[in-house]
Amino acid sequence: MVGFAAVIRIPRNRLSRARRRVIIITAAIVVAIIVVLGLLSTFYTEVLWFDETGYQMVFWRSVATRVELGFAFGVLFAALMPLNLWIVRKITNPARMFSVPDQILERYRATLQPFMKWGVIIAAIVFGLFAGSGATVKWQQYLLFRHPSKFGSVDPIFHKDLGFYVFKLPFERFVFTWAFSSLVIITLIAAAGHYFMGGIRPQQRGERVAPEVRAHLSVLLGLIVLLKAWGYRLDQFNLLYSQRGVVTGASYTDVHAQLPALKLLMIIAIVISVLFFVNARFKNWLLPIGGIGLLILTSIVAGGIWPAAVQRLSVTPNERIKESPYIKRNIDATRTAFDLQDTRVIPYSGLADLKASDVQANQATIQNVRLWDPAVLINQYVSLQRIKQYYEFFGTADVDRYHFASGERQVMIAAREIYPAGLSQGAQTWLNTHLVYTHGYGVVASRVDRVTGEGQADFIIQNIPPKSTDGGPAITEPRIYYGEQQQTNFVVVDTKQQELDYPSGTSYTAYTYDGTGGIKLSNFFKRLAFAWRFKDVNLLISSAITPDSRIMFRRTITDRVQRVLPFISLDGDPYIAVVDGRLQWIVDGYTTTSMYPYSQRINFNSTSNTLVGGSGNYIRNSVKVTVDAKNGTVTAYAWDPTDPILQSWMKVFPDIFKPKSAMSPALLQHVRYPEGLFSLQTDRYSTYHITDPGDFYAKEDAWSVANDPTASANNLGSQPPVPPYYVLMKLPDSSGLDFALVRPFTPNNRQNMTAYMVAHSDPADYGQLVTYRFPNSDALFGPQQIQGRINQDPLVSQQISLWNQQNSKVTYGNLLVIPMAGSLLYVQPLYLTGQGATFPELKRVVAVSGGDVKMGDTLTQALGAIFGTAPPSAIEGTAPNGKSVKDLIADAVAADQRAQDDLRNGDFAAYGRDIAAMRKALDDAAKAAGATPSPSPSPS
Structure with missing residues (x-):
């Protein structure tokens, strides 16, 4: 029985091993099938998505280019490696005598010999895959290399069109790096192969390297050195981005020492490569070997020591003179690269006395003074217009302009988007999040200059369904399936389960999607592919989904646009506009590069949180993109067709960009200059407004963007710069209203105002940059100084102290700088969040002109207090008590003076009475002048 058991036990062990082998193989096959199906489902659904968006060309061209690059570079490496190993095997002499260590190696060789063929093949495939995958990520560089455009100007050293550096040089640099590293790896593998086969015997006396091996390695080393000569040539071009000098670009030392050294090293490398070939x-x-030593010595002496000596002994003692020509090149290149070269500079006094007649002559500007900050206003939108917990307003309110019967007015607007996370936990079912709560509804909008009597926004579009009042644009299609933030990775529409359209009392109005967005789930395979992609079996088994149902994914605006335009950098702040009754998202697109010769590089996101990260030294707002909020239709416009980078992409993808002329007039009036780009340009202009190289070197007139006095200090204890803000005003050199971005400058390390930069946004002069240059005078106060005066004003400080005593939170609005009649008017709103309140309300407006700081409930009151009179058109009005507006303003001024005396005397009771009298007089004056509409009074 023992023998029988032993006989039985052996087959069981064998069976166990066989079973384990079957299980392992089966598991491997299952894993492979899962991986392959995952890849296929992703690829198939990507094809469907690009078909839906209409950008199939982008998808197929990018895929084909990646395959082309991966195949070419991968096959090349996979062929070169076994070819050289075949040469190793071919030239091996099996009859050679081996020493004792070689005999040990021979035993290893004998053991591995049966696996050599397949081992080499597998290694070649693996190395080839790595080599090819590294090339696929360069598909954009390769396409630009194949489709270059000319910039129309040449560099000052090599006299090549700048297009060579932007389109050709990056890919050439990649090819060199790939070829050099690949050849080094292959040479090391070949040398190891020769050692393994006995061709290299370092421990043997006499001939340690076989002659055939020496010939083989000589050819490989000669190719490496020849490639190095090419690298020295590319290094010469890279001098145009050198950081050695005062600024970016080839400096005196680069041109007179480093460049000759690189030329010499290139020649020596070519000669040495020939010596290696001859050595074969x-x-x-x-x-x-002697040549290699010479190359190393020359690299150290001519390429390192000599340039350092020139820099230290010749340039540093005379840097301003020596570097001036090269600084000038950097100035010109940087101004051109950041589109600053055509900036107009207009002298502006800023010190003139502003009169009531000037204010009257600029009533259109006064009526558009922005009294609402986007970050403050969005809190009111959320509190007053969110309506239901499953809606949300993301980000801040966007600034735009619309036409009203009274003219063009600045407006703030925000989209009411769907927010399924706001549902109760029990309501967050698969059906609700993917089939019912599918879309947002409408927008909220208000004029920037108006406020209700309660200090709240005066809505021109509000509620659900959206209601437009006071001339606000009418909305005919309010549904938002595509927005700034979409919390659900996909939704399915046009199903048997109707969607929630909008709330109605305790119930809701149902809706079935009737648009063109999304991909039809018309057959089982599509449902299976999407179920596999999203790992959601409900897509496959839900009875609510029909062949007419559509699946929508990539519904976040920036993600959607970036997928169809992967070669365009996008602004991170899309904004919504009402265009012919429909809601359209507008996104700014940029073409950028870091290869513009002599231009100063900068981290884009260091100047604005809306610019995509990364660095560069050239940027153009060359593309405008719209996305329909209901259908997700992406339309790209070639906004700046003169940009060479965009021209190259239009060669690659000739049918995806529409001309700017194809924009409808209704859409064109909502195009605006992007804040992110203007932030970048003003940062550059603060230094690069200086065009004289000597002055630039000395930084005698360097500026800074003015610090924001209302912002909290950062970790370093300094305040951030004033953000760009949109204005609708009559600019000093203009005859009508201009919609523009503005930003003030101060001298470095000083607080007085030195300049005020404007970027026009209206279609007629879009992109025109104008700098209003103030005289060099400490008398022209900057934002921080004005804020200090506001804080020190007795009336303002007393009012804020009173609010603080009531446990209310005071928020200072943006301090607006408004050029007017040769002077500067400063306006700042004050917001109050009462104890227990959920949002701030606008309670006061401060105006500053010359030496006067005045505060009122409205801007009209503040201006009236400054000038001691109302604007001329309002003087003739009378109050119910029979007093004229002029008399009431005089009463207010007198009460203000009494209040100042009371404050100095410490009589706070009298101070409170006189302040109340001043406000009543101003209120009566405003009512008599008709400046405060009822029931929604306006601060202007």
Whole structure:
């Protein structure tokens, strides 16, 4: 029985091993099938998505280019490696005598010999895959290399069109790096192969390297050195981005020392490569090895020591003179690269006395003074217009302009988007989040200059369904399936389960999607592919989904646009506009590069949180993109067709960009200059407004963007710069209203105002940059100084102290700088969040002109207090008590003076009475002048 058991036990062990082998193989097959199906489902659904968006060309061209690059570079490496190993095997002499260590190696060789063929094949495939995958990520560089455009100007050293550096040089640099590293790896593998096969015997006396091996390695080393010569040539071009000097670009030392050294090294490398090739015939290492030594010595002396000596002994003691020509090149290149070269500079006094007649002459500007900050206003939108917890307003309110019967007015607007996370936990079912709560509804909008009597926004579009009042644009299609933030990765529409359209009392109005967005789930395979992609079996088994149902994914605006335009950098702040009754998202697109010769590089996101990260030294707002909020239709416009980078992409993808002329007039009036780009340009202009190289070197007139006095200090204890803000005003050199971005400058390390930069946004002069240059005078106060005066004003400080005592939170609005009649008017709103309140309300407006700081409930009151009179058109009005507006303003001024005396005397009771009298007089004056509409009074 023992023997029988033993006989039985052996087959069981074998069976166990066989079972384990079957299980392992089966598991491997299952894993492979899962991986392959995942890849296929992703690829198939990507094809469907690009078909839906209409950008199939982008998808197929990018895929084909990646395959082309991966195949070419991968196959090349996979062929070169076994070819050289075949040469190793071919030239091996099996009859050679081996020493004792070689005999040990021979035993290893004998053991591995049966696996050599397949081992080499597998290694070649693996190395080839790595080599090819590294090339696929360069598909954009390759397409630009194949489709270059000319910039129309040449660099000052090599006299090549700048297009060579932007389109050709990056890919050439990649090819060199890939070829050099690949050849080094292959040479090391070949040398290891020769050692393994006995061709290299370092421990043997006499001939340690076989002649055939020496010839093989000489050819490989010669190719490496020849590639290095090409690298020295590319290094010469890279001098145009050198950081050695005062600024970016080839400096005095680069041109007079480093460039000659690189040329010499290139020649020496070519000669040495020839010596290696010759050595393949004569098999003598002396000359090529000596040449390598010469190359290293020359690199150290001519490429390192000599340039350092020139820099230290010749340039540093005379840097301003020596570097001036090269600084000038950097100035010109940087101004051009950041589109600053055509900036107009207009002298502006800023010190004139502003009169009531000037204010009256600029009533259109006064009526558009922005009294609402986007970050403050969005809190009111959320509190007053969110309506239901499953809606949300993301980000801040966007600034735009619309036409009203009274003219063009600045407006703030925000989209009411769907927010399924706001549902109760029990309501967050698969059906609700993917089939019912599918879309947002409408927008909320208000004029920037108006406020209700309660200090709240005066809505021109509000509620659900959206209601437009006071001339606000009418909305005919309010549904928002595509927005700034979409919390659900996909939704399915046009199903048997109707969607929630909008709330109605305790119930809701149902809706079935009737648009063109999304991909039809018309067959089982599509449902299976999407179920696999999203790992959601409900897509496959839900009875609510029909062949007419559509699946929508990539519903976040920036993600959607970036997928169809992967070669365009996008602004991170899309904004919504009402265009012919429909809701359209507008996104700014940029073409950028870091290869513009002599231009100063900068981290884009260091100047604005809306610019995509990364660095560069050239940027153009060359593309405008719209996305329909209901259908997700992406339309790209070639906004700046003169940009060479965009021209190249239009060669690659000739049918995806529409001309700017194809924009409808209704859409064109909502195009605006992007804040992110203007932030970048003003940062550059603060230094690069200086065009004289000597002055630039000395930084005698360097500026800074003015610090924001209302912002909290950062970790370093300094305040951030004033953000760009949109204005609708009559600019000093204009005859009508201009919609523009503005930003003030101060001298470095000083607080007085030195300049005020404007970027026009209206279609007629879009992109025109104008700098209003103030005289060099400490009398022209900057934002921080004005804020200090506001804080020190007795009336303002007393009011804020009173609010603080009531446990209310005071928020200072943006301090607006408004050029007017040769002077500067400063306006700042004050917001109050009462104890227990959920949002701030606008309670006061401060105006500053010259030496006067005045505060009122409205801007009209504040201006009236400054000038001691109302604007001329309002003087003739009378109050119910029979007093004229002029008399009431005089009463207010007198009460203000009494209040100042009371404050100095410490009589706070009298101070409170006189302040109340001043406000009543101003209120009566405003009512008599008709400046405060009822029931929604306006601060202007």
